Amino acid sequence: MGEMSLLIFSFALQSAIGIMVFLTLGLFLYENKVFKKAAFTAAGLSILGVLASLAHLGQPLAALNALLNIGSSWLSREVLLSGVFMGLAVLYALLVQFKAEGHGLRKAVGCAGSIVGLVDILAMGKLYSTTSVPVWQGLNTYVDFYATAIAVGALLFLALSYQELKEESKSIYGLAVLASVIIQAAVAISASFDLSIGGMAAQASAEILRGMAVVIFFKWLLILGGAAILLWFSLSKGQEGKTASPLGILSLSVLALIGGQLIGRYTFYVSMVVTSVGLT
Amino acid sequence: MTQLGFFFDMTACGGCKTCQIACSDKNDLKPGMLFRKVNGFEGGKFPKPWIYYLSTTCNHCERPKCVEGCPTQAMHKLENGIVAHDKDKCIGCRYCVWSCPYGVPQFNEETGRVGKCDMCRDLIEEGENPACVDSCTMRAIEWGDVEELKAKYGEDSVKDLPVLPDSSKTKPSVFIKAKAEASNREFILKED
Ligand code: SF4
Ligand code: SF4
Numbered sequence: 126m127g128e129m130s131l132l133i134f135s136f137a138l139q140s141a142i143g144i145m146v147f148l149t150l151g152l153f154l155y156e157n158k159v160f161k162k163a164a165f166t167a168a169g170l171s172i173l174g175v176l177a178s179l180a181h182l183g184q185p186l187a188a189l190n191a192l193l194n195i196g197s198s199w200l201s202r203e204v205l206l207s208g209v210f211m212g213l214a215v216l217y218a219l220l221v222q223f224k225a226e227g228h229g230l231r232k233a234v235g236c237a238g239s240i241v242g243l244v245d246i247l248a249m250g251k252l253y254s255t256t257s258v259p260v261w262q263g264l265n266t267y268v269d270f271y272a273t274a275i276a277v278g279a280l281l282f283l284a285l286s287y288q289e290l291k292e293e294s295k296s297i298y299g300l301a302v303l304a305s306v307i308i309q310a311a312v313a314i315s316a317s318f319d320l321s322i323g324g325m326a327a328q329a330s331a332e333i334l335r336g337m338a339v340v341i342f343f344k345w346l347l348i349l350g351g352a353a354i355l356l357w358f359s360l361s362k363g364q365e366g367k368t369a370s371p372l373g374i375l376s377l378s379v380l381a382l383i384g385g386q387l388i389g390r391y392t393f394y395v396s397m398v399v400t401s402v403g404l405t
Numbered sequence: 406m407t408q409l410g411f412f413f414d415m416t417a418c419g420g421c422k423t424c425q426i427a428c429s430d431k432n433d434l435k436p437g438m439l440f441r442k443v444n445g446f447e448g449g450k451f452p453k454p455w456i457y458y459l460s461t462t463c464n465h466c467e468r469p470k471c472v473e474g475c476p477t478q479a480m481h482k483l484e485n486g487i488v489a490h491d492k493d494k495c496i497g498c499r500y501c502v503w504s505c506p507y508g509v510p511q512f513n514e515e516t517g518r519v520g521k522c523d524m525c526r527d528l529i530e531e532g533e534n535p536a537c538v539d540s541c542t543m544r545a546i547e548w549g550d551v552e553e554l555k556a557k558y559g560e561d562s563v564k565d566l567p568v569l570p571d572s573s574k575t576k577p578s579v580f581i582k583a584k585a586e587a588s589n590r591e592f593i594l595k596e597d
Contacts, residue, residue, distance in 0.1 A: 181498065181499075182496050182497050182498055182517075183495075183496065183497020183498075183499075183512065183513075183514075183516070183517025183518055183519075184495065184496045184497045184517045184518065185496075187477075187494075187496045188496060190476070190477040190479075190494055190495075190496050191476040191477055191496055191498065192476070193476065193477045193478045193494065194475060194476050194477060194478045197472075197473050197474075198473065198474050198475060198476045198500075199474065200474060200475075200476040200498065200500050201476040201477075204476060252474075252500075255470075255474070255504075256470075256474070256500075256503040256504050257470065257503065257504060257505060257506035257570065257574070258503055324570075397503075399502065399503055399505075399506075399508055400506055400507065400508045400570060402444055402461075402508070402568050402569070402594060403442075403507065403508015403509070404439045404440070404441070404442040404461070404462070404507075404508055404509055404511065405437070405438070405439060405442075405508070405511065
Protein backbone atom coordinates (compact mmCIF):
# COMPACT_ATOMS: atom_id res chain seq x y z
CA MET A 126 0.00 0.00 0.00
CA GLY A 127 1.32 3.40 -1.04
CA GLU A 128 0.14 5.25 2.03
CA MET A 129 2.02 3.17 4.61
CA SER A 130 4.11 6.15 5.66
CA LEU A 131 0.97 8.21 6.26
CA LEU A 132 -0.54 5.37 8.26
CA ILE A 133 2.52 5.35 10.50
CA PHE A 134 2.51 9.15 10.72
CA SER A 135 -1.14 9.56 11.68
CA PHE A 136 -1.23 6.63 14.05
CA ALA A 137 2.05 7.43 15.80
CA LEU A 138 1.23 11.10 16.21
CA GLN A 139 -2.30 10.47 17.47
CA SER A 140 -1.01 7.89 19.95
CA ALA A 141 1.69 10.29 21.13
CA ILE A 142 -0.89 13.06 21.56
CA GLY A 143 -3.14 10.75 23.54
CA ILE A 144 -0.27 9.75 25.81
CA MET A 145 0.61 13.40 26.32
CA VAL A 146 -2.97 14.25 27.30
CA PHE A 147 -3.22 11.47 29.91
CA LEU A 148 0.29 12.14 31.13
CA THR A 149 -0.62 15.79 31.72
CA LEU A 150 -3.81 14.80 33.49
CA GLY A 151 -1.66 12.51 35.61
CA LEU A 152 0.56 15.42 36.61
CA PHE A 153 -2.48 17.10 38.12
CA LEU A 154 -4.11 13.97 39.54
CA TYR A 155 -1.13 12.49 41.33
CA GLU A 156 1.51 14.30 43.30
CA ASN A 157 5.12 14.33 42.19
CA LYS A 158 5.08 11.75 39.50
CA VAL A 159 6.89 12.34 36.19
CA PHE A 160 5.88 9.32 34.08
CA LYS A 161 9.27 8.92 32.45
CA LYS A 162 8.48 5.91 30.26
CA ALA A 163 5.30 7.50 28.95
CA ALA A 164 7.13 10.77 28.28
CA PHE A 165 9.86 9.07 26.27
CA THR A 166 7.34 6.99 24.36
CA ALA A 167 5.35 10.11 23.41
CA ALA A 168 8.53 11.86 22.24
CA GLY A 169 9.72 8.77 20.36
CA LEU A 170 6.39 8.20 18.65
CA SER A 171 6.12 11.81 17.53
CA ILE A 172 9.65 11.70 16.05
CA LEU A 173 8.85 8.41 14.33
CA GLY A 174 5.64 9.91 12.94
CA VAL A 175 7.30 13.02 11.56
CA LEU A 176 10.08 10.97 9.95
CA ALA A 177 7.49 8.66 8.38
CA SER A 178 5.63 11.65 6.96
CA LEU A 179 8.84 12.79 5.24
CA ALA A 180 9.10 9.39 3.58
CA HIS A 181 5.74 10.05 1.93
CA LEU A 182 7.04 13.09 0.06
CA GLY A 183 8.44 12.98 -3.45
CA GLN A 184 10.86 15.74 -2.39
CA PRO A 185 11.58 15.17 1.31
CA LEU A 186 14.47 17.65 1.35
CA ALA A 187 12.08 20.47 0.49
CA ALA A 188 9.67 19.48 3.25
CA LEU A 189 9.79 22.91 4.88
CA ASN A 190 8.02 24.35 1.82
CA ALA A 191 4.95 22.73 3.34
CA LEU A 192 4.72 25.71 5.69
CA LEU A 193 4.19 28.19 2.85
CA ASN A 194 0.40 28.10 2.77
CA ILE A 195 -0.78 28.31 6.38
CA GLY A 196 -3.35 30.83 5.17
CA SER A 197 -5.52 28.34 3.29
CA SER A 198 -4.11 24.81 3.47
CA TRP A 199 -5.06 22.44 6.28
CA LEU A 200 -2.07 20.36 5.32
CA SER A 201 0.24 23.32 6.03
CA ARG A 202 -1.44 23.88 9.38
CA GLU A 203 -1.18 20.22 10.27
CA VAL A 204 2.52 20.14 9.40
CA LEU A 205 3.11 23.17 11.63
CA LEU A 206 1.08 21.79 14.55
CA SER A 207 2.69 18.35 14.30
CA GLY A 208 6.13 19.93 14.32
CA VAL A 209 5.33 22.05 17.37
CA PHE A 210 3.82 19.07 19.13
CA MET A 211 6.91 16.99 18.46
CA GLY A 212 9.05 19.80 19.86
CA LEU A 213 6.98 19.99 23.05
CA ALA A 214 6.96 16.21 23.51
CA VAL A 215 10.74 16.11 23.17
CA LEU A 216 11.08 19.07 25.52
CA TYR A 217 8.96 17.34 28.14
CA ALA A 218 11.09 14.21 27.90
CA LEU A 219 14.25 16.28 28.27
CA LEU A 220 12.84 18.04 31.33
CA VAL A 221 12.09 14.68 32.92
CA GLN A 222 15.57 13.48 32.17
CA PHE A 223 17.64 16.51 33.12
CA LYS A 224 15.57 18.63 35.48
CA ALA A 225 14.41 16.63 38.47
CA GLU A 226 12.67 19.58 40.13
CA GLY A 227 10.56 21.94 37.98
CA HIS A 228 7.23 20.23 38.38
CA GLY A 229 5.50 23.49 37.46
CA LEU A 230 7.44 23.79 34.21
CA ARG A 231 6.62 20.20 33.31
CA LYS A 232 2.94 20.87 33.91
CA ALA A 233 3.11 23.92 31.64
CA VAL A 234 4.86 22.00 28.85
CA GLY A 235 2.44 19.10 29.27
CA CYS A 236 -0.56 21.43 28.99
CA ALA A 237 0.87 23.20 25.95
CA GLY A 238 1.67 19.88 24.29
CA SER A 239 -1.81 18.51 24.99
CA ILE A 240 -3.56 21.57 23.59
CA VAL A 241 -1.38 21.77 20.48
CA GLY A 242 -1.85 18.03 20.02
CA LEU A 243 -5.62 18.13 20.31
CA VAL A 244 -5.81 21.01 17.81
CA ASP A 245 -3.44 19.05 15.56
CA ILE A 246 -5.92 16.15 15.49
CA LEU A 247 -8.61 18.62 14.43
CA ALA A 248 -6.31 19.76 11.61
CA MET A 249 -5.73 16.13 10.60
CA GLY A 250 -9.48 15.60 10.50
CA LYS A 251 -9.95 18.74 8.42
CA LEU A 252 -7.18 17.79 6.05
CA TYR A 253 -8.71 14.43 5.19
CA SER A 254 -12.37 15.41 5.32
CA THR A 255 -11.96 18.41 2.99
CA THR A 256 -10.46 16.35 0.14
CA SER A 257 -12.54 15.01 -2.73
CA VAL A 258 -12.49 11.53 -1.21
CA PRO A 259 -16.07 10.78 -0.07
CA VAL A 260 -15.10 7.98 2.31
CA TRP A 261 -13.04 10.50 4.29
CA GLN A 262 -15.69 13.19 4.43
CA GLY A 263 -17.85 13.80 7.42
CA LEU A 264 -17.81 13.32 11.16
CA ASN A 265 -16.42 9.79 11.11
CA THR A 266 -12.87 10.89 10.30
CA TYR A 267 -12.71 13.27 13.28
CA VAL A 268 -14.28 10.80 15.68
CA ASP A 269 -11.98 8.04 14.49
CA PHE A 270 -8.87 10.18 14.99
CA TYR A 271 -9.87 11.44 18.45
CA ALA A 272 -11.02 7.99 19.57
CA THR A 273 -7.70 6.51 18.48
CA ALA A 274 -5.80 9.17 20.41
CA ILE A 275 -7.87 8.73 23.57
CA ALA A 276 -8.10 4.94 23.53
CA VAL A 277 -4.53 4.19 22.50
CA GLY A 278 -3.18 7.10 24.54
CA ALA A 279 -4.93 6.12 27.77
CA LEU A 280 -4.03 2.48 27.39
CA LEU A 281 -0.36 3.07 26.59
CA PHE A 282 -0.08 5.65 29.36
CA LEU A 283 -1.48 3.17 31.83
CA ALA A 284 0.70 0.31 30.63
CA LEU A 285 3.86 2.42 30.61
CA SER A 286 3.16 4.00 34.00
CA TYR A 287 2.01 0.82 35.64
CA GLN A 288 4.65 0.91 38.36
CA GLU A 289 3.93 4.54 39.19
CA LEU A 290 0.19 3.99 39.32
CA LYS A 291 0.28 0.75 41.25
CA GLU A 292 -1.58 2.13 44.22
CA GLU A 293 -4.04 4.25 42.27
CA SER A 294 -7.48 3.40 40.98
CA LYS A 295 -7.37 2.65 37.29
CA SER A 296 -11.05 2.65 36.52
CA ILE A 297 -11.04 6.05 34.74
CA TYR A 298 -8.70 4.68 32.10
CA GLY A 299 -10.85 1.63 31.54
CA LEU A 300 -13.96 3.77 31.25
CA ALA A 301 -12.32 6.39 29.01
CA VAL A 302 -11.11 3.74 26.59
CA LEU A 303 -14.40 1.87 26.46
CA ALA A 304 -16.47 5.04 26.04
CA SER A 305 -14.29 6.32 23.19
CA VAL A 306 -14.32 3.06 21.23
CA ILE A 307 -18.09 2.68 21.62
CA ILE A 308 -18.60 6.18 20.19
CA GLN A 309 -16.06 5.36 17.47
CA ALA A 310 -18.00 2.22 16.51
CA ALA A 311 -21.40 3.93 16.55
CA VAL A 312 -20.26 6.77 14.29
CA ALA A 313 -18.46 4.34 11.95
CA ILE A 314 -21.61 2.29 11.47
CA SER A 315 -23.71 5.30 10.52
CA ALA A 316 -20.95 6.53 8.19
CA SER A 317 -20.92 3.21 6.34
CA PHE A 318 -24.65 3.55 5.69
CA ASP A 319 -24.13 7.06 4.28
CA LEU A 320 -21.38 5.76 2.04
CA SER A 321 -23.50 3.08 0.41
CA ILE A 322 -26.07 5.67 -0.70
CA GLY A 323 -23.46 8.17 -1.94
CA GLY A 324 -22.14 8.97 -5.44
CA MET A 325 -19.88 6.94 -7.68
CA ALA A 326 -16.63 7.32 -5.74
CA ALA A 327 -18.47 6.67 -2.46
CA GLN A 328 -19.96 3.50 -3.93
CA ALA A 329 -16.53 2.38 -5.08
CA SER A 330 -15.18 2.87 -1.54
CA ALA A 331 -18.18 1.05 -0.07
CA GLU A 332 -17.43 -1.81 -2.44
CA ILE A 333 -13.80 -2.02 -1.27
CA LEU A 334 -14.94 -2.01 2.37
CA ARG A 335 -17.51 -4.72 1.68
CA GLY A 336 -14.72 -6.84 0.26
CA MET A 337 -12.88 -6.38 3.56
CA ALA A 338 -15.84 -7.26 5.76
CA VAL A 339 -13.98 -10.04 7.55
CA VAL A 340 -11.01 -7.81 8.26
CA ILE A 341 -13.32 -5.09 9.56
CA PHE A 342 -15.10 -7.61 11.76
CA PHE A 343 -11.76 -8.52 13.33
CA LYS A 344 -10.91 -4.87 13.74
CA TRP A 345 -13.98 -4.27 15.91
CA LEU A 346 -13.55 -7.56 17.72
CA LEU A 347 -10.01 -6.54 18.69
CA ILE A 348 -10.87 -2.95 19.55
CA LEU A 349 -13.94 -3.72 21.62
CA GLY A 350 -12.35 -6.85 23.09
CA GLY A 351 -9.22 -4.92 24.07
CA ALA A 352 -11.31 -2.21 25.69
CA ALA A 353 -13.43 -4.76 27.55
CA ILE A 354 -10.35 -6.56 28.88
CA LEU A 355 -8.98 -3.24 30.08
CA LEU A 356 -12.22 -2.29 31.81
CA TRP A 357 -12.36 -5.62 33.61
CA PHE A 358 -8.73 -5.22 34.59
CA SER A 359 -9.14 -1.63 35.76
CA LEU A 360 -12.17 -2.45 37.88
CA SER A 361 -10.73 -5.53 39.60
CA LYS A 362 -8.79 -3.88 42.40
CA GLY A 363 -6.52 -5.42 44.97
CA GLN A 364 -6.65 -8.81 43.33
CA GLU A 365 -3.01 -9.06 42.50
CA GLY A 366 -1.76 -12.55 42.94
CA LYS A 367 -5.23 -13.91 42.34
CA THR A 368 -5.48 -12.92 38.70
CA ALA A 369 -2.90 -14.43 36.41
CA SER A 370 -0.53 -11.51 35.98
CA PRO A 371 -1.84 -7.96 35.85
CA LEU A 372 0.82 -6.88 33.40
CA GLY A 373 0.04 -9.87 31.21
CA ILE A 374 -3.61 -8.87 31.04
CA LEU A 375 -2.70 -5.27 30.35
CA SER A 376 -0.37 -6.33 27.53
CA LEU A 377 -3.14 -8.43 26.02
CA SER A 378 -5.39 -5.40 26.02
CA VAL A 379 -2.67 -3.22 24.46
CA LEU A 380 -2.02 -5.75 21.70
CA ALA A 381 -5.69 -6.25 20.89
CA LEU A 382 -6.64 -2.58 20.90
CA ILE A 383 -3.62 -1.32 18.99
CA GLY A 384 -3.89 -4.20 16.52
CA GLY A 385 -7.54 -3.37 15.91
CA GLN A 386 -6.92 0.35 15.53
CA LEU A 387 -4.06 -0.30 13.08
CA ILE A 388 -6.31 -2.52 10.97
CA GLY A 389 -8.89 0.28 11.04
CA ARG A 390 -6.37 2.85 9.88
CA TYR A 391 -5.25 0.48 7.12
CA THR A 392 -8.82 0.20 5.80
CA PHE A 393 -9.12 4.00 6.06
CA TYR A 394 -6.34 4.40 3.50
CA VAL A 395 -7.08 1.48 1.20
CA SER A 396 -10.74 2.42 0.81
CA MET A 397 -9.89 5.85 -0.58
CA VAL A 398 -11.28 6.56 -4.04
CA VAL A 399 -11.01 10.13 -5.32
CA THR A 400 -13.14 9.96 -8.40
CA SER A 401 -14.19 7.18 -10.69
CA VAL A 402 -13.58 9.09 -13.92
CA GLY A 403 -10.22 10.77 -13.65
CA LEU A 404 -7.39 11.13 -16.10
CA THR A 405 -5.75 7.81 -15.29
CA MET B 406 -9.29 39.36 -13.32
CA THR B 407 -9.99 37.37 -16.41
CA GLN B 408 -10.66 33.67 -16.42
CA LEU B 409 -9.66 31.45 -19.29
CA GLY B 410 -11.44 28.17 -19.89
CA PHE B 411 -12.19 25.37 -22.33
CA PHE B 412 -15.21 24.50 -24.45
CA PHE B 413 -15.77 20.91 -25.55
CA ASP B 414 -18.25 19.91 -28.25
CA MET B 415 -19.27 16.34 -27.45
CA THR B 416 -21.60 16.24 -30.43
CA ALA B 417 -18.59 16.65 -32.74
CA CYS B 418 -16.19 14.30 -30.94
CA GLY B 419 -15.71 10.83 -32.39
CA GLY B 420 -13.25 9.64 -29.74
CA CYS B 421 -10.14 9.63 -31.94
CA LYS B 422 -7.95 10.76 -29.00
CA THR B 423 -5.79 13.04 -31.13
CA CYS B 424 -6.07 15.76 -28.45
CA GLN B 425 -4.88 13.34 -25.79
CA ILE B 426 -1.89 12.32 -27.89
CA ALA B 427 -1.04 15.90 -28.86
CA CYS B 428 -1.20 16.89 -25.18
CA SER B 429 1.06 14.08 -24.05
CA ASP B 430 3.48 14.95 -26.83
CA LYS B 431 3.51 18.67 -26.06
CA ASN B 432 4.08 18.00 -22.37
CA ASP B 433 6.55 15.22 -23.02
CA LEU B 434 4.65 12.78 -20.80
CA LYS B 435 5.84 9.28 -20.11
CA PRO B 436 3.34 6.42 -20.50
CA GLY B 437 1.05 6.26 -17.49
CA MET B 438 0.64 10.01 -17.21
CA LEU B 439 -2.02 12.07 -18.97
CA PHE B 440 -2.86 15.75 -18.78
CA ARG B 441 -5.85 15.33 -21.10
CA LYS B 442 -7.89 12.19 -21.54
CA VAL B 443 -10.72 11.02 -23.74
CA ASN B 444 -13.13 8.68 -21.99
CA GLY B 445 -15.91 6.79 -23.70
CA PHE B 446 -19.21 6.00 -21.99
CA GLU B 447 -21.66 3.50 -23.32
CA GLY B 448 -25.06 2.19 -22.48
CA GLY B 449 -28.48 1.28 -23.87
CA LYS B 450 -29.42 -1.96 -25.58
CA PHE B 451 -29.82 -3.06 -29.15
CA PRO B 452 -31.60 -1.68 -31.11
CA LYS B 453 -30.81 1.53 -29.23
CA PRO B 454 -27.26 1.38 -27.96
CA TRP B 455 -25.31 4.60 -27.49
CA ILE B 456 -21.83 5.88 -26.85
CA TYR B 457 -20.40 9.27 -26.21
CA TYR B 458 -16.91 10.60 -25.64
CA LEU B 459 -15.73 13.19 -23.17
CA SER B 460 -12.34 14.85 -23.47
CA THR B 461 -11.29 16.29 -20.12
CA THR B 462 -8.35 18.04 -18.58
CA CYS B 463 -7.78 20.57 -15.83
CA ASN B 464 -10.75 22.92 -15.67
CA HIS B 465 -8.74 25.84 -14.28
CA CYS B 466 -11.47 26.19 -11.70
CA GLU B 467 -12.66 29.47 -10.31
CA ARG B 468 -12.44 27.95 -6.82
CA PRO B 469 -9.68 25.39 -7.26
CA LYS B 470 -9.47 22.95 -4.36
CA CYS B 471 -5.99 21.97 -5.52
CA VAL B 472 -4.78 25.54 -4.92
CA GLU B 473 -6.57 25.92 -1.62
CA GLY B 474 -5.11 22.71 -0.21
CA CYS B 475 -1.58 22.82 -1.62
CA PRO B 476 0.72 23.38 1.37
CA THR B 477 3.49 24.99 -0.65
CA GLN B 478 1.61 27.33 -3.00
CA ALA B 479 3.12 25.35 -5.86
CA MET B 480 -0.43 25.19 -7.25
CA HIS B 481 -1.43 28.77 -7.89
CA LYS B 482 -3.77 30.84 -9.96
CA LEU B 483 -2.42 33.21 -12.59
CA GLU B 484 -3.85 36.62 -13.46
CA ASN B 485 -5.56 35.10 -16.51
CA GLY B 486 -7.23 32.41 -14.39
CA ILE B 487 -4.98 29.54 -15.42
CA VAL B 488 -4.17 27.23 -12.51
CA ALA B 489 -0.43 26.75 -12.88
CA HIS B 490 2.03 24.53 -11.05
CA ASP B 491 5.46 25.64 -9.84
CA LYS B 492 7.62 22.55 -9.84
CA ASP B 493 10.36 24.21 -7.79
CA LYS B 494 8.03 24.67 -4.83
CA CYS B 495 6.26 21.29 -5.12
CA ILE B 496 7.29 18.71 -2.52
CA GLY B 497 5.33 15.84 -4.05
CA CYS B 498 2.95 15.44 -1.11
CA ARG B 499 0.16 14.44 -3.54
CA TYR B 500 -2.43 16.35 -1.56
CA CYS B 501 -3.68 17.98 -4.78
CA VAL B 502 -4.34 14.49 -6.15
CA TRP B 503 -6.80 13.96 -3.28
CA SER B 504 -8.21 17.48 -3.47
CA CYS B 505 -9.12 17.79 -7.12
CA PRO B 506 -12.55 16.21 -7.70
CA TYR B 507 -11.67 15.69 -11.38
CA GLY B 508 -8.61 13.49 -10.77
CA VAL B 509 -6.41 15.92 -12.68
CA PRO B 510 -3.00 16.29 -10.97
CA GLN B 511 -0.70 13.37 -11.70
CA PHE B 512 2.21 12.23 -9.57
CA ASN B 513 5.40 11.52 -11.44
CA GLU B 514 7.46 8.90 -9.61
CA GLU B 515 10.60 9.90 -11.50
CA THR B 516 10.59 13.57 -10.58
CA GLY B 517 8.87 13.14 -7.23
CA ARG B 518 6.47 15.94 -8.14
CA VAL B 519 3.05 16.30 -9.69
CA GLY B 520 2.16 17.77 -13.03
CA LYS B 521 -0.94 18.90 -14.85
CA CYS B 522 -2.32 20.92 -17.76
CA ASP B 523 -1.30 24.59 -17.79
CA MET B 524 -3.37 25.35 -20.88
CA CYS B 525 -0.11 25.46 -22.85
CA ARG B 526 0.56 28.87 -21.36
CA ASP B 527 3.82 29.14 -23.30
CA LEU B 528 1.93 28.78 -26.59
CA ILE B 529 -0.84 31.11 -25.45
CA GLU B 530 1.70 33.78 -24.56
CA GLU B 531 3.00 33.55 -28.12
CA GLY B 532 -0.48 34.07 -29.47
CA GLU B 533 -1.08 30.43 -30.38
CA ASN B 534 -3.67 27.88 -29.34
CA PRO B 535 -3.18 25.08 -26.80
CA ALA B 536 -1.98 21.87 -28.46
CA CYS B 537 -5.28 20.02 -27.92
CA VAL B 538 -7.28 22.78 -29.59
CA ASP B 539 -5.14 22.82 -32.72
CA SER B 540 -4.86 19.06 -32.99
CA CYS B 541 -8.56 18.25 -33.00
CA THR B 542 -9.64 17.41 -36.52
CA MET B 543 -13.29 17.93 -35.58
CA ARG B 544 -12.67 21.35 -34.01
CA ALA B 545 -14.37 20.03 -30.89
CA ILE B 546 -12.18 21.92 -28.41
CA GLU B 547 -11.98 25.67 -28.02
CA TRP B 548 -10.40 27.90 -25.44
CA GLY B 549 -10.87 31.51 -24.42
CA ASP B 550 -12.22 33.89 -21.85
CA VAL B 551 -15.09 32.26 -20.01
CA GLU B 552 -17.35 35.28 -20.54
CA GLU B 553 -16.88 35.00 -24.28
CA LEU B 554 -17.32 31.24 -24.25
CA LYS B 555 -20.45 31.71 -22.19
CA ALA B 556 -21.88 34.25 -24.63
CA LYS B 557 -21.15 31.89 -27.51
CA TYR B 558 -22.07 28.52 -26.01
CA GLY B 559 -23.66 29.20 -22.63
CA GLU B 560 -27.17 28.46 -23.86
CA ASP B 561 -26.57 24.93 -25.04
CA SER B 562 -23.72 23.81 -22.84
CA VAL B 563 -23.41 22.34 -19.33
CA LYS B 564 -20.83 22.02 -16.55
CA ASP B 565 -22.51 19.06 -14.89
CA LEU B 566 -22.98 15.53 -16.18
CA PRO B 567 -23.76 12.31 -14.32
CA VAL B 568 -20.18 11.16 -14.97
CA LEU B 569 -18.68 14.34 -13.51
CA PRO B 570 -18.45 15.60 -9.92
CA ASP B 571 -20.76 18.39 -8.81
CA SER B 572 -19.52 21.66 -10.37
CA SER B 573 -20.48 23.72 -7.32
CA LYS B 574 -17.45 22.30 -5.52
CA THR B 575 -14.79 24.06 -7.58
CA LYS B 576 -16.64 26.10 -10.24
CA PRO B 577 -14.82 24.63 -13.26
CA SER B 578 -14.11 26.94 -16.21
CA VAL B 579 -15.49 24.51 -18.75
CA PHE B 580 -18.43 24.40 -21.16
CA ILE B 581 -19.59 21.07 -22.52
CA LYS B 582 -22.01 20.80 -25.39
CA ALA B 583 -23.43 17.44 -24.40
CA LYS B 584 -25.21 14.76 -26.40
CA ALA B 585 -28.65 13.82 -25.09
CA GLU B 586 -27.32 10.38 -24.07
CA ALA B 587 -24.85 12.02 -21.70
CA SER B 588 -27.62 12.83 -19.25
CA ASN B 589 -28.18 9.10 -18.74
CA ARG B 590 -27.44 7.97 -15.19
CA GLU B 591 -26.84 4.38 -16.27
CA PHE B 592 -23.57 4.09 -18.15
CA ILE B 593 -20.47 1.99 -18.44
CA LEU B 594 -16.99 3.47 -18.69
CA LYS B 595 -15.61 2.08 -21.92
CA GLU B 596 -12.37 0.15 -21.51
CA ASP B 597 -9.46 1.34 -23.66
S1 SF4 C 1 -9.71 20.70 -12.30
FE1 SF4 C 1 -8.67 20.02 -10.43
S2 SF4 C 1 -6.50 20.51 -10.80
FE2 SF4 C 1 -7.70 21.71 -12.27
S3 SF4 C 1 -8.05 23.69 -11.22
FE3 SF4 C 1 -9.85 22.39 -10.81
S4 SF4 C 1 -9.36 21.47 -8.84
FE4 SF4 C 1 -7.42 22.22 -9.65
S1 SF4 D 1 2.03 17.54 -4.72
FE1 SF4 D 1 2.96 19.57 -5.09
S2 SF4 D 1 1.37 20.76 -6.13
FE2 SF4 D 1 0.36 18.98 -5.20
S3 SF4 D 1 -0.36 19.70 -3.21
FE3 SF4 D 1 1.67 18.80 -2.86
S4 SF4 D 1 3.11 20.50 -3.05
FE4 SF4 D 1 1.16 21.19 -3.93
